[in-house]
Amino acid sequence: MHYAGLLYRALNPVYAREPLSGEGARRYGGRFNPKGMPALYTSQSVMTAIREANQIGTLQPTTLAAYEADVGPIFDTTDPAALGEEGITAEQLAADDWRLKMLADGKAPTQALAERLKAAGYAGMQVRSFAKGATGHDLNLVLWVWGAQSPTRLRLVDDEGRLG
Structure with missing residues (x-):
């Protein structure tokens, strides 16, 4: 599939000056990227982005x-x-033990x-959100390749230069 439209990220303010870096995901790994592989975790709605960024505890800055x-x-x-062709199930995508598998095996099945x-x-990849309160309509787009040119064009909306 091809995605054209707006995407959203709710960033920790510490990383807000580099909203296109993918560095945090590269450094620590995520559900859909192993350590060493940059990724941008984006959402197709504002509320999904906020849920994703604040999965533990009370809303943080x-x-x-x-x-x-x-x-x-x-x-x-x-x-x-498509999942079946890749030999993975929806249950494996949703498994909340991916961190434990990453620590035990070096990579979780979702990272592989x-x-x-x-x-x-x-x-x-387009994948549903597994954050608390999310439904099957809350979708994320996890990007491994992005840049300024097609076919992987991603442009930060900051027309007023607020992020410096």
Whole structure:
């Protein structure tokens, strides 16, 4: 699939000056990227972005950013047939023990999936949010490849230069 439209991220203010870096995900790894692989975790709605950034405890200070995206190809994990072809299930995507598997095995199954998809030429994946309160309509786009040019164009919306 191809995604064109707005995306959102709720950033820790510490990282707000580098909203396109993917450095935190590269450094620590995430559900859909192993350590060493940069990723931008974005959401297709503002509320989903806020849920994603504040999954533990009470709402913490957050900088909300919007992006204009024109990105592809995107692997759609909401398509059960596509998941089946990759040998992974929706339950494996949602498994909350991915950190434990990453520590025990070096990579969680979802991180291995991300590596395979990126190697196959995908710029990212569309995946439902697993944050508390999210429904099947709350969708994220996890990007592994992005830049200023098509087919992986991602532009921060900061027309007034507020982030410096």
